[in-house]
Amino acid sequence: MGEIILIRHGQTEWSANGRHTSYTDLDLTETGEQQARLAGKRLQGRTFAAVISSPRKRALRTAELAGLTVTETTEDLAEWNYGEYEGITSATIHETDPAWKLWTDGAPGGETPDQVAERLDKVLAHARTFLDRGDVALIAHGHSLRVAGARWIGLPASAGALLKLDTATLSTLGFEHGEPAIDTWNAACS
Numbered sequence: 001m002g003e004i005i006l007i008r009h010g011q012t013e014w015s016a017n018g019r020h021t022s023y024t025d026l027d028l029t030e031t032g033e034q035q036a037r038l039a040g041k042r043l044q045g046r047t048f049a050a051v052i053s054s055p056r057k058r059a060l061r062t063a064e065l066a067g068l069t070v071t072e073t074t075e076d077l078a079e080w081n082y083g084e085y086e087g088i089t090s091a092t093i094h095e096t097d098p099a100w101k102l103w104t105d106g107a108p109g110g111e112t113p114d115q116v117a118e119r120l121d122k123v124l125a126h127a128r129t130f131l132d133r134g135d136v137a138l139i140a141h142g143h144s145l146r147v148a149g150a151r152w153i154g155l156p157a158s159a160g161a162l163l164k165l166d167t168a169t170l171s172t173l174g175f176e177h178g179e180p181a182i183d184t185w186n187a188a189c190s
Helices: 030-043 057-065 090-096 113-128 142-152 157-162
Strands: 004-008 048-053 135-140 170-176 179-187
Touching (some): 004 030, 004 142, 048 057, 048 113, 135 142
Parallel strands (some): 004 135
8 A cells, every 4th residue: 555645745835934825836945956856856666656746836836846747736725815915924924813722713814723724634534535555645735734744643633733844845645554654754855
């Protein structure tokens, strides 16, 4: 049985300075492009039954530079919609709302944790349909992939807060004795 490989996109200007980025369609920085190429080297030798990406250009460019051929895109892999907090850092948000936590509160005008979990549950269910034919690559974003990791092992979306995920890292979702398990998490590609 195959595994699901989560690939977070390479660095963007906003990811480098901590600004929440969901629907804003940013390019990778030069560092992000280098990170994506390194991720591709780590993926050499794997064959993928499916390569599914967020439609944002930072995810698609990461796939391209990693040498992956995207077989489908889906909005369900898009980043958590930050609504009114798009482009703003958590530190700035905490100046006016010190108790705010994305993982429990969601974002005003954006998505709740349950809404993000619902999207990622659909993605994971779809990815599982390919696993009898090989591995599946999911190329997406930090918070959405953290939710995917939590949901894979039966935890609520809020548990994604416990799963750090750097840019252009690889994580592997597999099985242990037939039960969903996280095999690797946040593996650097340097």
